[in-house]
Amino acid sequence: MDQCARRLMFLEELEAAWAIAKKDIKIYYLKAPTLMFAILFPFAMFFAFAVGREVPLNTLIPGLVSITVFFSASSIGPSALPLERRIKAYDRLVSAPISPYTVIIGKVLSGAIFGLIIGSLILAASLPIFGMQLSNLLGLLLGLVLASLCFSMLGIMLAMLPRENPGDVMLLLNFIRLPLIFISGIFIKVDALPYWGQAVSAFSPLTYANDLMRLAFEGTSAFSPLLSTAVLVGFSAAFLYVGRRIDMRTRG
Amino acid sequence: MPNAVELSGLTKAYGALLAVDHISFRVPEGEIFGFLGPNGAGKTTTIRMLTGLVTPTEGTAKIFGLDIQNEAKEAKRCMGIVWEESNVYPELSAWENLAFAGEIYHVAKKRRETRAHELLEMFGLLARKEDKVGGFSKGMKRRVAISMALINSPRLLFLDEPTSGLDVQSNMMIRDVIRNENRKGTTVFLTTHNIEEANQMCDRVAIINRGKIVAIDSPENLRKTIKSAQSIEVSFYGTGEPSEGELRMIQSVSRVISSGGKFRLFTDDPPVALEGLWDYARKRGLRIMGVNTLGPTLEEVYVSLTSSAEVGRRS
Ligand SMILES: Nc1ncnc2c1ncn2[C@@H]1O[C@H](COP(=O)(O)OP(=O)(O)OP(=O)(O)O)[C@@H](O)[C@H]1O
Ligand SMILES: [Mg+2]
Numbered sequence: 001m002d003q004c005a006r007r008l009m010f011l012e013e014l015e016a017a018w019a020i021a022k023k024d025i026k027i028y029y030l031k032a033p034t035l036m037f038a039i040l041f042p043f044a045m046f047f048a049f050a051v052g053r054e055v056p057l058n059t060l061i062p063g064l065v066s067i068t069v070f071f072s073a074s075s076i077g078p079s080a081l082p083l084e085r086r087i088k089a090y091d092r093l094v095s096a097p098i099s100p101y102t103v104i105i106g107k108v109l110s111g112a113i114f115g116l117i118i119g120s121l122i123l124a125a126s127l128p129i130f131g132m133q134l135s136n137l138l139g140l141l142l143g144l145v146l147a148s149l150c151f152s153m154l155g156i157m158l159a160m161l162p163r164e165n166p167g168d169v170m171l172l173l174n175f176i177r178l179p180l181i182f183i184s185g186i187f188i189k190v191d192a193l194p195y196w197g198q199a200v201s202a203f204s205p206l207t208y209a210n211d212l213m214r215l216a217f218e219g220t221s222a223f224s225p226l227l228s229t230a231v232l233v234g235f236s237a238a239f240l241y242v243g244r245r246i247d248m249r250t251r252g
Numbered sequence: 253m254p255n256a257v258e259l260s261g262l263t264k265a266y267g268a269l270l271a272v273d274h275i276s277f278r279v280p281e282g283e284i285f286g287f288l289g290p291n292g293a294g295k296t297t298t299i300r301m302l303t304g305l306v307t308p309t310e311g312t313a314k315i316f317g318l319d320i321q322n323e324a325k326e327a328k329r330c331m332g333i334v335w336e337e338s339n340v341y342p343e344l345s346a347w348e349n350l351a352f353a354g355e356i357y358h359v360a361k362k363r364r365e366t367r368a369h370e371l372l373e374m375f376g377l378l379a380r381k382e383d384k385v386g387g388f389s390k391g392m393k394r395r396v397a398i399s400m401a402l403i404n405s406p407r408l409l410f411l412d413e414p415t416s417g418l419d420v421q422s423n424m425m426i427r428d429v430i431r432n433e434n435r436k437g438t439t440v441f442l443t444t445h446n447i448e449e450a451n452q453m454c455d456r457v458a459i460i461n462r463g464k465i466v467a468i469d470s471p472e473n474l475r476k477t478i479k480s481a482q483s484i485e486v487s488f489y490g491t492g493e494p495s496e497g498e499l500r501m502i503q504s505v506s507r508v509i510s511s512g513g514k515f516r517l518f519t520d521d522p523p524v525a526l527e528g529l530w531d532y533a534r535k536r537g538l539r540i541m542g543v544n545t546l547g548p549t550l551e552e553v554y555v556s557l558t559s560s561a562e563v564g565r566r567s
Contacts, residue, residue, distance in 0.1 A: 012358050019355035027343040088339040092400075095303045096356040097328040251306070 016098045020106025021113065028080045029114060033166065037079070038072035038118055049187045061126050062213035063186040066147065068122045070206055073115025073148045074177065077107055077155035078169035086164040094251070104156060104243060111152030112145075119144050135219035142225060143212030146232040150205050153236045157243035162250040180204045185211070190222060205235040254316055256281045256408045256439035257302060261311035264297050271297040273463035274311065279441060279456075281316075281407070284434050286454035287443040290558055294463040295443040296336055299410050302441070303333050315408060329357070332406035334414055338393040342386030346377055346396050349385055353400035364403065371399040374429055391422035398426060402433065409433060411442040415449060427453060451550045461558045474553045476520075484517045484525055485544040492536045502528035516546075 028034055046064050084090045093103045123140075126132060134140060154176075159169050182188070183197055184206035190198055201207045208228035215221035221228070257279040264272040272294040279285045287295050300306040302313050304320050304327070313320045318327035340349050347368060354364035372378045375395040380388070385396055394414070401409060411430070415423040431453065434440050444450055450457050451471045458468040467474055476482070488494055499508045499515055504525045507518040519525040522545045533540050 016356045016358065019352060023341070023344070023348075023352050026348070027341060087342075088335055088337045089341060091305055091335060092333070092339060092353070093356065095305050095328060095331075095333055097325045097358065098356055099325070 013099055013102045016096070017102045017106035017109060020093065020103060021109035024076065024080050024107065024110035025113065028076055028110070031079065033170075034075055034079045034114075037075040037170065038114065039068065042067040042071045045181060053187075055187065057130050057132065058218050059187075059189065059214070061130060061132055062210060062217045064126065065119055065123050066143075066184075066206065066210040066213050067181060067186055069115045069119035069144065069147045070151050070180075070209070071177065072118040073111045073151040074155035074173060075170075076111035076114050076152065077157075077159035078173050079166045080110070081107065081156070081159035082163050082166045082169055085162070100244060100247065101240075104160075104240060104247075107156045107159075108149065108152045108240075111155055112148040115148035115152060116144055119148065132217060134216055136216050139212050139221070139225055140216035142229055143209055143216055146212070146229060146236075147205075147209035150209065150232045150236045150239070153239040153243070154205070157239040157246070160243045160246040160250070180206045183207075185214075185222075205232055208232050254281055255279060255314070256283070256316060257285075257441060258314045258317075259298075259302070259311065262298065262301060262308055262313055263310035264294075264301060264306060265309045270463045272301065272308075275460070275463070275465050276311075277458060277465060277468055279439060281439050282434075282437065283455045284430070284440040284442070284453055286450035286457035287441065287460065288445075288447065288450055288457055288554060289443075289460035293460045293558075295460060296412055298460070299333075299412050299441070299443065303331060303410060304328055329404075330407045332401035332404060332409045334394075334398050334401045334409070334411040336412040338390070338397040340385045340393055340396050340400065343384060345382050345384055346372060346388075346399075347381040349396055350399055350403055354403045357404035359404050367403055367405065368399070371402055374432075375399060375425060391418045394418060394422065395426070398429065402429075406438060408439045408441065411440065413443055413445065416445060423449075447551045447554055457550075459554060459557050466557045467553070471550050475550055482519055482522055483546045484519060484522055484529065485514055485542075485546055486517065486529060487514045487541045487543075488533065488538045489541045490538045492538050494532075494536065494538060498532065498536075499529075502532055504528070 042064070045067060081090065084093075094100070127134070155173060158173050161169060161172075163169050183193065183201045184190075184204045185201065186206070190201050190207060193201060208223065208231045211221045211223050212225060212228050215225055255278045259278075260276045261274050262272060262276070263270065263274050275298065287298065289295050297306065301308045302315070302320060304324050307321070315327040316330055318330075320327050341352070344352065350368040350371065351364060354368065359367065369378070372381050375398070377392065377395060377399075380392070385393060388396065398411070398414065401411075409430070414430070415426055418426070427449070430440055430442070442454075454471060456468065456470050457474065459466050459474075494515065496508045496510055496515070499505065499517060502517065502525055504519045504521040505517045505528070506520070509516045517525055517529070526543070526545070529540075529543070532538075
């Protein structure tokens with residue numbers, strides 16, 4: 001195949017991925033369960049665990065942004081895919097002349113964009129309200145974009161399980177999401193955790209996303225931004241791989 | 253001409269159940285091919301294998317010579333698929349549904365829009381194109397689903413029970429569109445429980461029972477397979493008096509029964525018998541008042557094939 005045909009094919013796949021993302025955006029962003037899990041949930045967590053305690057704003061706000069991105073980006077896959085499977089519209093995606101990865105990438109994009117939008121809104125609101133200053137724009141951009149992609153991929157990976165009920169996947173997702181909040185330095189800094197907690201936190205992508213966010217606000221971070229970037233990209237790739245394996249295994 | 257579909261030894265096992273059991277046949281390009289069989293016979297499973305949704309346990313399937321497993325993308329590009337359920341997006345408008353189908357089938361924007369317009373017009377949905385499909389009736393949803401399958405002007409169209417559960421108007425409209433697309437060169441592969449529909453529309457039909465092909469031929473030829481049941485009913489007027497004995501002498505006629513001024517001629521080859529009958533009438537100065545060929549219907553063939561195969565399997 002010559003260079004030109006290959007580029008054309010790549011463009012085609014990209015366009016198809018965007019078409020899938022666009023459709024998900026139109027259909028699922030404004031559904032009540034999506035909004036509840038994406039926005040209400042992190043806020044509830046935030047007020048329950050952070051407000052009223054002696055936590056400095058510098059820790060609080062990056063944490064709030066991190067968990068809203070975490071919850072919103074990962075919610076789209078589990079609410080969209082099972083419904084699509086139930087009405088058999090997923091079959092259309094599978095039998096279309098596109099790569100299975102294109103389907104996954106399209107879905108990841110819709111989740112990631114959702115995370116980005118919600119995260120940016122929270123950010124835009126909290127900066128003036130709390131009179132916060134940004135000290136590292138690059139950290140902010142990296143943090144927002146990579147976290148959105150990585151957490152969206154986490155949701156898609158679980159949504160590849162052949163379930164037709166969003167609640168099933170959401171349950172499993174929350175089983176993973178909730179514990180991660182407490183060991184990823186959101187409300188309690190990682191270095192204040194007991195030794196085992198610190199060890200576990202190293203395996204949570206949220207730790208690195210939140211570290212980038214703290215870099216953005218405070219200008220300091222526990223890890224080098226390069227390491228955090230690499231870890232988030234690595235997690236995303238691993239989720240993609242596992243998601244595709246699940247998809248292949250479970251299809252008739 | 254290439255074969256639009258060619259399957260050899262295609263098999264799907266679900267545990268111990270052979271949903272599709274080593275089936276092999278070809279569908280030449282340009283044909284309307286009907287796939288008939290009782291519930292659970294394996295029709296949908298076959299289509300799901302042919303469209304790359306399900307991996308065969310054994311055997312191969314080719315679409316225009318392209319292997320559906322190894323050259324999936326190229327093969328899928330030639331197809332349009334209408335599923336058993338109308339799997340449209342209820343939250344999107346008819347127009348948006350069609351646009352989406354066009355996008356994932358790589359149809360350029362201009363072409364997509366002209367085609368969507370044309371299809372919605374054909375299906376009488378143009379006035380409702382901005383409405384959400386969730387509010388559409390069953391028949392309207394099915395029409396949207398068929399339009400989505402046709403958005404890429406496929407060379408091969410799969411339809412799984414396209415007309416089941418719809419009213420007469422919807423069915424007629426859908427059949428017209430299918431015939432029309434076929435006339436323009438699209439090969440059609442459809443499943444149905446409506447035997448009359450298969451009889452009218454299909455160039456050839458395959459009958460599948462418990463995962464096995466039990467017959468495959470044109471509806472005409474299939475009806476001939478139950479030879480004894482074919483007959484011609486004829487009535488005369490004129491001066492001469494026909495006799496049973498004479499009618500019995502006509503070529504290919506095996507038995508004659510007369511009752512109520514009508515004669516019933518049993519034959520294994522109605523066209524030949526009819527010619528003989530004409531000659532006979534002319535020679536005897538008789539005029540034929542009415543003639544009726546009574547055949548076994550496709551339904552009789554279907555019932556006999558699907559029930560006998562079932563008995564055969566049990567023994
Ligand atoms: N995913 C699956 N897992 C297990 N068994 C299955 C699966 N899909 C189909 N089968 C079985 O395979 C057989 C054939 O089913 P299929 O849906 O192909 O029948 P069909 O001819 O389309 O029937 P109908 O006319 O009811 O649509 C049935 O016995 C069915 O139970
Ligand atoms: Mg079926």
